[in-house]
Amino acid sequence: MNTNKKTSGWILHTSQDSSTVRSRRQQSARSFRTKNGADWRRRLLVHEIYRLVVLLAGWVMMAGGWLWAAPEAPPAPATEKARILLVTGVDYPAHLWRRTAPVLAEALRKDPRLEVFTIEDPAFLDSPAINKYDVILLHFQNWRQPGPGERARENLRQFVEGGKGLALAHFACGAWFDEWPEFAKLAGRVWAGLGPTVRQHDPYGPFRVELAKPEHPIVRGMKDFNTQDELYTCLVGDYPCELVAQAQSSVDENYYPIAFVSHYGKGRTFHCVLGHDALALSVPAVQELYRRGCAWAAGLPPVAPPPAQPATK
Helix, strand or coil, X not given: CCCCCCCHHHCCCCCCCHHHHHHHHHHHHHHHHCCCHHHHHXXXXXHHHHHHHHHHHHHHHHHHHHHHHHHHCCCCCCCCCEEEEEECCXXXXXXXXXXXXXXXXXXXXXXXXXXXXXXXXXXXXXXXXXXXXXXXXXXXXXXXXXXXXXXXXHHHHHHXXXXXXXXXXXXXXXXXXXXXXXXXXXXXXXXXXXXXCCXXXXXXXXXXXXXXXCCCCCCCCCCCEEEEECCECCEECCCCCEEEEEXXXXXXXXXXXXXXXXXXXXXXXXXXXXXXXCCHHHCHHHHHHHHHHHHHHCCCCCCCCCCCCCCCC
């Protein structure tokens, strides 16, 4: 706003007698109130109507511009996300879940579509709150203690059967060992247990993971990779599974499953036996495998799409 107002129009002609000026002012005022009063009010009314019409026209033009421009720049659709519940809190003594669970969770969060929540009590599975999530990632083994009870088992079974996702990490294949036969169908393969005829795994050390089905969406575009871990040789089961990755034992030279997928009802299961310790879970290709597998179990494309580029004019 310009505050330097011109004042020349308000200057009096001082050469005239003050009484003459006062008389002319009074006469002018009477003229506005009497003879010219109706014309003045009419002109003022017309002026106000014109001003309102101009303002209204401007608003209409602006609104029309907004409506016309809307199809050119529609709001971007919200990116699909998946809520992952990482269930941990108990394991075989050599599996330090307090160290591995945070590494696994952070690895998944590198995919911005995956929202990861950790619960350190497998008994939480008996809560209907599990239905707020899209994938349950089991990272526990109830070593020498009962697994979550019957209500938790039925909750999990219905969760997957109804169309949600299940993922298993490392020794989760041994959850509910010898307690819940249906778990073998949910997991695809399970731990064989202890015994003189069961070889648990190769000694912890380096080995190469080979992609058994490179065209599978989970591993498409990935390459064989080296890791340092336990190569599990202790899985059993005959439930239909699709092998995704495998590794050759340095002990008996046989190939063993590393990652595989299966279906239970309408749900999907991704099962990976890698991840003995934090170091093993820090291998970039291992993290990528878990991210893709969990996204696949959630029904998302395994690989996050690249960020949208800003539109250019």
